[in-house]
Amino acid sequence: MTIEVTAGEPRLDALCVLAGQVRELMDAVALTDVGEEELTAVTGELSALTGRLRAAARTTPQPFEVAPDGTLRHLGNAVTGAANPHALPLAVERAPGGGVRAELVFRPLHEGPPGAVHGGISAMILDHLLGQAVAAAGLAGMTGTLTVRYRAPVPYGTPLVATAEHTRSEGRKSWADGRIALPDGTPLAEATGLFVTPAGWLQRGPAGQ
Numbered sequence: 001m002t003i004e005v006t007a008g009e010p011r012l013d014a015l016c017v018l019a020g021q022v023r024e025l026m027d028a029v030a031l032t033d034v035g036e037e038e039l040t041a042v043t044g045e046l047s048a049l050t051g052r053l054r055a056a057a058r059t060t061p062q063p064f065e066v067a068p069d070g071t072l073r074h075l076g077n078a079v080t081g082a083a084n085p086h087a088l089p090l091a092v093e094r095a096p097g098g099g100v101r102a103e104l105v106f107r108p109l110h111e112g113p114p115g116a117v118h119g120g121i122s123a124m125i126l127d128h129l130l131g132q133a134v135a136a137a138g139l140a141g142m143t144g145t146l147t148v149r150y151r152a153p154v155p156y157g158t159p160l161v162a163t164a165e166h167t168r169s170e171g172r173k174s175w176a177d178g179r180i181a182l183p184d185g186t187p188l189a190e191a192t193g194l195f196v197t198p199a200g201w202l203q204r205g206p207a208g209q
């Protein structure tokens with residue numbers, strides 16, 4: 001299962017490109033040292049651009065859906081959504097040995113403690129990856145509990161690998177383990193989580209189909 005990072009439809013592709021540009025903007029805002037006058041000028045231009053986008057607006061993000069080729073697509077997702085400026089976006093794929101994996105590089109705007117990634121950001125990535133590991137096993141669910149052990153500061157600006165695998169299930173409850181690690185496998189943050197499949201999803205699936 002791969003969450004697509006492009007939409008495959010011209011308007012949605014354009015939206016994903018826009019979201020990517022907004023990510024660049026967010027990085028620039030987090031790191032800029034330009035003077036007050038320039039900050040005020042840029043704020044004015046951005047206010048005008050915000051108004052243009054709101055000329056035709058949805059009330060909810062791009063939906064969770066099953067694409068024509070059967071892959072899950074959630075362009076509005078906060079972790080994987082290519083149309084969501086908040087998302088890295090994380091491109092999750094099936095791991096060769098089972099489970100799921102994603103390569104990622106955090107950015108300075110993800111900072112929590114000085115020089116390292118905020119623990120809540122790491123937990124969000126792990127929550128999602130564990131959830132996808134459970135979904136990849138055919139048992140999609142909502143997070144019931146998530147426990148994270150922070151073993152070492154997670155750096156930004158350097159390639160990392162996140163992996164997760166479904167470990168067991170009992171009825172509608174499924175468990176998964178995962179970690180964010182250096183490319184050599186050294187774990188930085190490890191997580192275990194319990195996911196509960198809502199009863200309604202057993203009949204209709206998570207996208208309501």
Ligand SMILES: CCCCCCCCCC(=O)SCCNC(=O)CCNC(=O)[C@H](O)C(C)(C)COP(=O)(O)OP(=O)(O)OC[C@H]1O[C@@H](n2cnc3c(N)ncnc32)[C@H](O)[C@@H]1OP(=O)(O)O
Nearest residue numbers: 127128131132135140142143144145173196197198199206
């Ligand atoms: C599809 C693709 C997915 C892609 C990855 C997405 C990853 C992102 C995951 C998320 O971030 S989800 C958002 C965060 N989680 C939530 O918002 C969940 C909010 N809670 C709920 O919606 C419900 O409480 C929940 C679906 C988790 C459970 O409601 P149910 O009404 O189905 O549970 P029920 O009360 O029937 O209990 C069923 C079993 O689960 C257990 N359980 C329920 N909630 C639990 C919980 N929170 N912790 C531990 N166990 C829990 C409960 O004890 C019971 O165990 P037993 O069968 O052994 O008796």
